Amino acid sequence: xxxxxxxxxxxxxxxxxxxxxxxxxxxxxxxxxxxxxxxxxxxxxxxxxxxxxxxxxxxxxxxxxxxxxxxxxxxxxxxxxxxxxxxxxxxxxxxxxxxxxxxxxxxxxxxxxxxxxxxxxxxxxxxxxxxxxxxxxxxxxxxxxxxxxxxxxxxxxxxxxxxxxxxxxxxxxxxxxxxxxxxxxxxxxxxxxxxxxxxxxxxxxxxxxxxxxxxxxxxxxxxxxxxxxxxxxxxxxxxxxxxxxxxxxxxxx
Amino acid sequence: xxxxxxxxxxxxxxxxxxxxxxxxxxxxxxxxxxxxxxxxxxxxxxxxxxxxxxxxxxxxxxxxxxxxxxxxxxxxxxxxxxxxxxxxxxxxxxxxxxxxxxxxxxxxxxxxxxxxxxxxxxxxxxxxxxxxxxxxxxxxxxxxxxxxxxxxxxxxxxxxxxxxxxxxxxxxxxxxxxxxxxxxxxxxxxxxxxxxxxxxxxxxxxxxxxxxxxxxxxxx
Numbered sequence: 001x002x003x004x005x006x007x008x009x010x011x012x013x014x015x016x017x018x019x020x021x022x023x024x025x026x027x028x029x030x031x032x033x034x035x036x037x038x039x040x041x042x043x044x045x046x047x048x049x050x051x052x053x054x055x056x057x058x059x060x061x062x063x064x065x066x067x068x069x070x071x072x073x074x075x076x077x078x079x080x081x082x083x084x085x086x087x088x089x090x091x092x093x094x095x096x097x098x099x100x101x102x103x104x105x106x107x108x109x110x111x112x113x114x115x116x117x118x119x120x121x122x123x124x125x126x127x128x129x130x131x132x133x134x135x136x137x138x139x140x141x142x143x144x145x146x147x148x149x150x151x152x153x154x155x156x157x158x159x160x161x162x163x164x165x166x167x168x169x170x171x172x173x174x175x176x177x178x179x180x181x182x183x184x185x186x187x188x189x190x191x192x193x194x195x196x197x198x199x200x201x202x203x204x205x206x207x208x209x210x211x212x213x214x215x216x217x218x219x220x221x222x223x224x225x226x227x228x229x230x231x232x233x234x235x236x237x238x239x240x241x242x243x244x245x246x247x248x249x250x251x252x253x
Numbered sequence: 254x255x256x257x258x259x260x261x262x263x264x265x266x267x268x269x270x271x272x273x274x275x276x277x278x279x280x281x282x283x284x285x286x287x288x289x290x291x292x293x294x295x296x297x298x299x300x301x302x303x304x305x306x307x308x309x310x311x312x313x314x315x316x317x318x319x320x321x322x323x324x325x326x327x328x329x330x331x332x333x334x335x336x337x338x339x340x341x342x343x344x345x346x347x348x349x350x351x352x353x354x355x356x357x358x359x360x361x362x363x364x365x366x367x368x369x370x371x372x373x374x375x376x377x378x379x380x381x382x383x384x385x386x387x388x389x390x391x392x393x394x395x396x397x398x399x400x401x402x403x404x405x406x407x408x409x410x411x412x413x414x415x416x417x418x419x420x421x422x423x424x425x426x427x428x429x430x431x432x433x434x435x436x437x438x439x440x441x442x443x444x445x446x447x448x449x450x451x452x453x454x455x456x457x458x459x460x461x462x463x464x465x466x467x468x469x470x471x472x473x
Contacts, residue, residue, distance in 0.1 A: 208325075212327075237327075237464065245328045249326070249330045
């Protein structure tokens, strides 16, 4: 099941440049929350802080508190690898392991963690591919075809299946459909809608219509600050802050 | 400023709606003038002008739907387009009320002039003034001015109620004036509807400018 995420006074830097300033927000479980804002506003940095991907950049650091259910993401003794297992991530460009089969792509995370039970792996691979709405398209080629042989939209759903295989609580998506055609984009958006039943979804998007279509809540970031965070319909019809209104109506950005 | 073409489109829509508003307002003024002076050529002018208003309504709807489909407006722009579509329909209905009044005047002209206890000119001045003021609120993006329009609707409603009572009495007491009184009653009713449309327009201006729904006294 999805879990709640509580962010308190989160700050992040790249070297001396502060990329996030005092972000505080509560993300509800089993909902999709969209993060919008112009390029460089810190939205990708924000989601990367949620699963400690941010610190993989040289010179990058973060301060503040992120709680995912009962886990203190930046607590002492918490291993980043455990955080990332519970908080999966899907990136803008589909990045399947190119030489691995579809099956191996999905099961890679589990096998890396020493999971060897073949029968259980079969079950998890099927379940993950079904959850990612890809099973029917690839079930006959699981071990014959490589991840790279799939279309862009299928590759992205494969990456989603790979992220789901380790049974995370949260799924972070950084522009998951921006490199896809409209049909593949619709499939990903439908998928996000279904995934909310079992996961908490946080999606970074440049496409405001996409945010409006898939997310119940939307956060607007500008210059590393959280300007407004509210129900999506409120943000897109009557935003409270002039800067939000100016951005979503295309008056700047 | 980005999305220049889109914002030019919104500006064009605003201009067209104002022209349409001017036509609707003029139609009511002409119809009432025709009532006061029993001016039949003026009545026919009102009937003729309705075609222009109807054509204008269709054009505005087309532009608005195109902008919705092509530009996916958000926030204040979305509220603006939503309001324009509704105001457009209300203005077209104002034009219809002017036609209804002109038709009553044509009917009344077949009978001798009767002295009737209803001040149509005063009622028209308030109702038409409300249309004017609601359009001014639209031009100025002034929700406070629009609020004043809402408050004046009660005055027109009261005059209409009084007209109903007094004209009913005329019908009961003087059968030779029944037809004239009935026509005047319908004209009063038409003007009351004009004021209602002005109220709707004012509510839409408030929704556009403030994002607040004040219809039906804000009851959801």
